[in-house]
Amino acid sequence: xxxxxxxxxxxxxxxxxxxxxxxxxxxxxxxxxxxxxxxxxxxxxxxxxxxxxxxxxxxxxxxxxxxxxx
Numbered sequence: 892x893x894x895x896x897x898x899x900x901x902x903x904x905x906x907x908x909x910x911x912x913x914x915x916x917x918x919x920x921x922x923x924x925x926x927x928x929x930x931x932x933x934x935x936x937x938x939x940x941x942x943x944x945x946x947x948x949x950x951x952x953x954x955x956x957x958x959x960x961x
Contacts, residue, residue, distance in 0.1 A: 892961050893961075895960065896955060896957060897932070897955045899925055901923040901925030901926075901930065902950050903949045903951065904947070907919045907922065908940045912939070912940045913937075916937050918934045920957065921958065934958075940959070943958050944956040944958065944959070
């Protein structure tokens with residue numbers, strides 16, 4: 892199980908995946924917006940999305956849990 896965490900403070904602009912989706916290494920999971928820039932958060936490895944801890948427009952801080960992948 893891998894917990895993908897936010898690399899910085901910002902807002903969730905888009906949730907690209909859904910629970911049950913298969914993802915590959917480098918697959919976009921979440922797109923954050925910070926300082927008017929869009930920052931993609933990618934999967935560190937292949938697996939299946941088992942949980943999504945945020946939704947669109949959620950404010951996150953650095954280190955907050957975004958997605959869990961098995």
